[in-house]
Amino acid sequence: MSRFQHGRRSAVVTVVAAFAAVLLVAGPAGAATTRTYQRSFGPLATLTGQVIPRLFVDTDLGPVAPTQEVHVLVALRHDDAALSAFERGLYDPSSASYHQWLTPDEFQARFDAAPDRLAQIRSYVTRDGMQLFNADGMGDLTLATGTAEQAERTFGVAIHSFRSPHGHLFFANTTGPVVPANAGVVGVIGLQSLLQLQLASRGKDAGANETDQGQCAGGVCTGLLSPKDLWSVYDQPSSDMGQGESVGIIGEGQTTDVIHALREFEATRDLPHVPVQVYLTDPGAMTDDSGRVEWELDTQAATGMAPDVSQVRMYFGSSLQLSTLAQSLQSWASDAKGPNQVNASLGTCEDNPALDGLLGPSQAASGFALAQAAAEGRSFFAAAGDTGAGCALVVAENGITYGAVPTADYPGADPNATSVGGTVVYTDGAVQPSLVNEHAWDHTGGTRSDFIAAPDFQKVVPQLAVPCASQPNGTPYGDPTTPCRGTADVAALSGDATIVVDHKAPGTVQANGYDMVDDAMTADGRDAFADHFSEGGTSLSSPLWTGMWARVNAAHAGGPLGRVNSTIYPIASGATGASAFNDVTIGANPLPATPGWDFPTGWGSPNVRGLMKAADKGRLTPVHNVMPKNGPDPAPILAKGPNYGCPATFVDGAGDATSLPQSAPQLDILHGDLALASDGTTLRVGMTVDDLTATLPQGWTTMDYIVDWTKPATGVAPPATYTTDDWAAQVSVDSSGAITYTDGTIAFDDQGDSQYTSANTVTGSFHPGKNGTIEIDVPLAHVGGPKKGASLGVAGGQTDESNPATGLIVDTASTAKEYTLGAKSCLST
Numbered sequence: 118m119s120r121f122q123h124g125r126r127s128a129v130v131t132v133v134a135a136f137a138a139v140l141l142v143a144g145p146a147g148a149a150t151t152r153t154y155q156r157s158f159g160p161l162a163t164l165t166g167q168v169i170p171r172l173f174v175d176t177d178l179g180p181v182a183p184t185q186e187v188h189v190l191v192a193l194r195h196d197d198a199a200l201s202a203f204e205r206g207l208y209d210p211s212s213a214s215y216h217q218w219l220t221p222d223e224f225q226a227r228f229d230a231a232p233d234r235l236a237q238i239r240s241y242v243t244r245d246g247m248q249l250f251n252a253d254g255m256g257d258l259t260l261a262t263g264t265a266e267q268a269e270r271t272f273g274v275a276i277h278s279f280r281s282p283h284g285h286l287f288f289a290n291t292t293g294p295v296v297p298a299n300a301g302v303v304g305v306i307g308l309q310s311l312l313q314l315q316l317a318s319r320g321k322d323a324g325a326n327e328t329d330q331g332q333c334a335g336g337v338c339t340g341l342l343s344p345k346d347l348w349s350v351y352d353q354p355s356s357d358m359g360q361g362e363s364v365g366i367i368g369e370g371q372t373t374d375v376i377h378a379l380r381e382f383e384a385t386r387d388l389p390h391v392p393v394q395v396y397l398t399d400p401g402a403m404t405d406d407s408g409r410v411e412w413e414l415d416t417q418a419a420t421g422m423a424p425d426v427s428q429v430r431m432y433f434g435s436s437l438q439l440s441t442l443a444q445s446l447q448s449w450a451s452d453a454k455g456p457n458q459v460n461a462s463l464g465t466c467e468d469n470p471a472l473d474g475l476l477g478p479s480q481a482a483s484g485f486a487l488a489q490a491a492a493e494g495r496s497f498f499a500a501a502g503d504t505g506a507g508c509a510l511v512v513a514e515n516g517i518t519y520g521a522v523p524t525a526d527y528p529g530a531d532p533n534a535t536s537v538g539g540t541v542v543y544t545d546g547a548v549q550p551s552l553v554n555e556h557a558w559d560h561t562g563g564t565r566s567d568f569i570a571a572p573d574f575q576k577v578v579p580q581l582a583v584p585c586a587s588q589p590n591g592t593p594y595g596d597p598t599t600p601c602r603g604t605a606d607v608a609a610l611s612g613d614a615t616i617v618v619d620h621k622a623p624g625t626v627q628a629n630g631y632d633m634v635d636d637a638m639t640a641d642g643r644d645a646f647a648d649h650f651s652e653g654g655t656s657l658s659s660p661l662w663t664g665m666w667a668r669v670n671a672a673h674a675g676g677p678l679g680r681v682n683s684t685i686y687p688i689a690s691g692a693t694g695a696s697a698f699n700d701v702t703i704g705a706n707p708l709p710a711t712p713g714w715d716f717p718t719g720w721g722s723p724n725v726r727g728l729m730k731a732a733d734k735g736r737l738t739p740v741h742n743v744m745p746k747n748g749p750d751p752a753p754i755l756a757k758g759p760n761y762g763c764p765a766t767f768v769d770g771a772g773d774a775t776s777l778p779q780s781a782p783q784l785d786i787l788h789g790d791l792a793l794a795s796d797g798t799t800l801r802v803g804m805t806v807d808d809l810t811a812t813l814p815q816g817w818t819t820m821d822y823i824v825d826w827t828k829p830a831t832g833v834a835p836p837a838t839y840t841t842d843d844w845a846a847q848v849s850v851d852s853s854g855a856i857t858y859t860d861g862t863i864a865f866d867d868q869g870d871s872q873y874t875s876a877n878t879v880t881g882s883f884h885p886g887k888n889g890t891i892e893i894d895v896p897l898a899h900v901g902g903p904k905k906g907a908s909l910g911v912a913g914g915q916t917d918e919s920n921p922a923t924g925l926i927v928d929t930a931s932t933a934k935e936y937t938l939g940a941k942s943c944l945s946t
Contacts, residue, residue: 158241162298163273166474169289169311178278181288183266184887187276187307188399189247190440191238191259192482193230194301200228200488205573207492208683216675218494221256221451228489229257230301237300239762243943245270246805246888250400251756254448256489258482260440262400262759264887272296272305279311287311293474304478307440312475314437314463316411316656330546337553338546341632341651342610344386344421349549350542351609351665351699353725354737359423359667361741365459366419366660367445368412369434370405374644375412376750378636379429381646382417385634388424391745393431395753398448401435408437408463410635414652415462415660417633422664423671427745430456439465439475442528443482446497448756450489457670457677458496460663462656464526466508468568468589477590480527487533494677496670498663500655501538501605502526502562505706506716525566525604532572535681536604537659538563538718539611540701541629557704557717558613561655563605564708564716571600574686578603578714606682608701608718609661612653631657665725671739672729688731689720696727759787761805763943766790766912769930771807774916776927782808784916784927787888789824791912791936792944793905800895801944802846804914809889811854819919822848822891823873825863826936827910828901844900844909846893847873848881849919856883860895871915871926892944905939912936 206214219227229235235257239249247263261268265276265288273295278288289309296302330338330346342350372395383390393416397403416429432449434441442463449455468476487497502508508524529536539561544550567586575581585601587593612630630653639645670677678684688697690713701710701718708716729737759771765788774785785807792801802824813820825845845863850856858881863873881893897903913931918924936942 158237158297160298161295163293163295164302164304164474165293167293167304167308167478168291168474169309172279172289172291175279175281178280181265181276181278183264185265185288186401187263187265187268188250188401188435188438188440188444189242189261189268189272189305189307190443190482191242191261191296191305192303192443192478192485193234193238193257194303195228195230195485203228204488204491208574208680216494216679218677218679219492221453221489221493224489224492225256225451234300235259237297238302241297241300242271243762246884246886246890247271248759248888249762250758250760251398251444251448252758252760254398254451254756255444256447256451256486258443258447260399260444266886267888268308272308274308276308285311303481304474306443306478306482307438309475310438312439312465314439314442314465316408316437316463330544330550333546336545337543338550339541339543339629341630341649342542342544342550343632344388344424346544346550347422347610347661350544350552351723351725352727353422353665353668354729356737357668357672357729357739358425359664359671360425360427360739361743362423362426362458362667362671363428363430363456364419364423364426364663364667365430365432365449365456366412366415367432367442367449367459367461367463368408368415369403369437369441370408370412371403372412372431372433374406374409374636374638375416375431377644378413378634378646379416379420381636381644381648382421382634385648386421388421389745390747391420391424391426391429392748392750393429394751395431395433396448396452397753397755398432398434398444399441399756400758403433403435405436410652411462411656413635414631414633414657415460418631418657418660419460419664419667422661423667425744426664426667427743428456432459437463439479443479443486446483446486446490446528450486450493450495455495457494458498458663458666459490460498460660461528462500462659464499464502464529467525467527467530467566473590476527480531480589483528484531484533487528487531491533491680494679496666496677496679496681497528497534498537498659498666498681499529499531499534500526500562500659501529501536503539503560503654503656504562505560506562506564506708508562523564523567525564525569525602526562529562529604530566530569530602532569532602533680535606535662535685536562536719537655537662538605538608539653539655539658540608540718540722541613541704542610552699554703555699555701555722557608557701557706557710557715558611559704559706561605561608561611561706561717563706563718564603566602566604569602570594571602572682574682575603577686577690580714580716603716605717605719607662607685607698607720607723609658609665609722610653611655611658612651629653662723665723668725669729669732671741672736673733674736674740675733678732684732685720685728688728689714693727693731694720697724697731698722698728699724761788761943763945764941766936766942767914767930767932769928774807774928776925777814781814781927782806783810783812783814784820786914786916786928786930788943789912789914789930790942790944791824791826791909792942793939794894797905798897800897800900800938801892802895803890803892803944805888805890805943806916808887809883809885809891811850811856811883811885813850813852817852817918819849819851821850821873821917821919822914823863823917824893824912824914826912828862845873846879846895847875848883848891848893858893860893860899873919903938907938909936909938
């Protein structure tokens with residue numbers, strides 16, 4: 118509990134005993150003075166490969182705005198060999214560890230980077246004001262948020278805005294980030310925005326009368342397919358609708374309209390109300406609407422296939438940058454209540470040596486999260502892509518031609534992902550239609566990776582005998598005959614999203630697709646539903662499989678099946694394959710669909726009844742027959758933050774500097790710190806403030822930042838007089854921007870008023886900006902000469918105006934625990 122009271126007056130008496138220190142001055146704009154919080158991190162190294170190649174061909178528009186918000190991920194190296202060996206045992210039926218899933222805590226204790234390495238990195242990235250976010254959910258990933266200026270200082274880079282020759286605007290670091298050399302850093306993600314995750318939005322309002330399979334010839338029909346149509350097309354038994362399971366969606370941006378559209382979809386399709394919980398994985402503004410149709414499709418396709426799941430959990434970040442995928446996947450893998458099956462209808466081109474510095478760290482971070490999910494018995498589905506047997510790179514300005522190049526989509530190419538290709542479906546047009554024909558969509562993804570080795574489960578696929586070009590970082594594999602991963606693994610309806618044909622009523626409709634709802638919103642903010650909105654692409658195929666797999670998991674008596682491919686490859690290549698899969702043998706992307714496994718469609722589309730029987734010896738009913746709850750959706754989960762990456766002496770909630778009529782971020786305490794300097798004779802005193810500036814609030818003459826620690830009382834005086842003195846240090850800023858640093862004492866009365874009395878002018882530093890810091894160097898001789906190991910009692914801090922007539926305490930903070938001189942803190946060297 119704070120010993121200060123908001124809104125009470127603060128008086129200052131100046132009794133300067135010495136004036137031997139140099140005053141440090143900041144101008145009106147709050148220019149930096151000497152140093153900020155300094156910590157030692159050993160030798161440093163520059164990650165030279167993590168700069169966009171051929172950046173000189175783009176137009177440099179100059180430095181980005183220093184206040185631009187950035188979210189940066191730092192990924193650490195792991196013992197990949199040990200993790201791979203453990204995974205093999207988990208998925209080997211002959212192993213004693215078969216399906217002995219770990220909890221997130223158990224996995225992280227066993228395979229995460231060493232705690233001292235993680236602590237070192239978290240301390241490093243927060244030393245210049247960046248803050249950790251979602252530290253509890255990031256495992257040994259470090260998600261640091263702050264301004265571009267702070268990121269530049271933290272990683273020793275310059276971040277500029279650029280325009281490509283094609284007019285694309287992006288920002289990028291112009292030099293490689295600097296990190297501790299001995300911490301095992303794989304890479305720093307988020308310092309550039311050129312390479313981003315790609316979506317496939319192919320929606321089109323089909324019109325109110327164009328909702329059925331009305332395009333028929335010779336008893337073969339196509340058109341829009343509803344959820345219930347696909348129940349019969351893919352033989353999904355009515356005895357199991359996914360009860361007891363939940364599904365997850367990886368995405369970004371605003372979710373309000375996505376959920377509104379899901380509710381309209383459920384109401385108009387006579388489906389249950391599935392609760393939705395949003396998990397916000399970073400502190401950015403969740404306002405982007407560009408992916409709305411994609412997320413609507415994901416939620417409506419997944420729940421359309423498994424309408425009785427207990428929940429949809431949406432792991433959403435604030436952008437489509439590469440760091441978003443890693444942080445969302447890691448949030449899911451670390452979530453003890455995370456769904457057993459998750460979908461991501463997004464991706465980027467797999468790593469290649471030319472861009473390893475940019476893509477390699479992202480894949481290392483995302484791949485480790487997917488390995489963790491697989492070790493926990495969880496399944497991950499990803500769209501194979503909508504550019505045929507290749508991947509559409511958007512970096513032509515860097516020497517790579519626009520359009521599809523022969524490389525796979527990531528994360529679908531990850532060994533722990535199930536890559537889903539797309540098909541065009543033809544039915545008999547009945548009320549409960551049957552599948553008549555299915556062929557590979559000519560734009561579906563599906564190809565051979567050049568860099569990611571084929572996992573054990575793909576050894577049954579002869580088409581993958583061609584060796585890898587190299588490892589993702591360009592280093593040759595030890596065995597030059599190492600075959601590479603192939604995608605897709607399976608397929609489902611994508612529709613023919615590139616063909617629009619005339620239909621029976623005015624307007625047009627896609628030749629084949631999913632019948633969904635879009636909430637486009639009106640200009641005045643009202644819902645404007647576009648019903649029977651046709652949507653397709655592998656962005657549909659993947660969430661369809663996510664929902665259908667929820668049915669499979671729901672019926673499995675032994676708990677979740679984990680990584681999907683370890684279940685389906687033995688089934689598809691075995692005696693029950695013909696009853697579990699619809700083998701697609703027609704079409705090309707241009708790689709041909711063939712009998713058995715092929716690149717465009719993998720093993721084909723599912724016969725869910727047969728797949729359930731093969732996976733669990735004939736069981737077709739849920740193990741936990743729990744229907745979804747009606748009522749309001751659970752409150753969103755806001756990942757915990759901020760966190761300072763070091764032990765703060767005292768902390769305070771952001772946004773509570775409320776004593777002024779206007780907001781006062783320059784007086785809003787975030788945390789305060791004490792530390793013994795390396796010389797053993799100086800006490801370092803500091804405070805971190807929400808948005809530090811040397812500009813005073815309107816009408817003020819001064820503003821003060823005071824940190825105090827306990828000094829025993831010398832006696833008891835009558836009420837309403839100052840009774841207790843603490844040692845204290847203060848930074849004071851006047852209306853000209855002049856900054857002074859002093860030490861002295863602070864006294865409190867029984868009414869909550871406080872009075873600071875300065876005794877000595879000392880040295881310090883003032884570093885303005887978001888999460889700005891002040892620091893004061895106090896000779897121990899000035900404050901009673903305590904020795905290392907002595908208790909300095911309970912520490913606290915306040916910000917105020919020092920005018921005796923109008924003085925006002927704006928923010929206060931204190932700690933409940935005593936500080937021992939020499940103990941570690943955010944100021945420790």
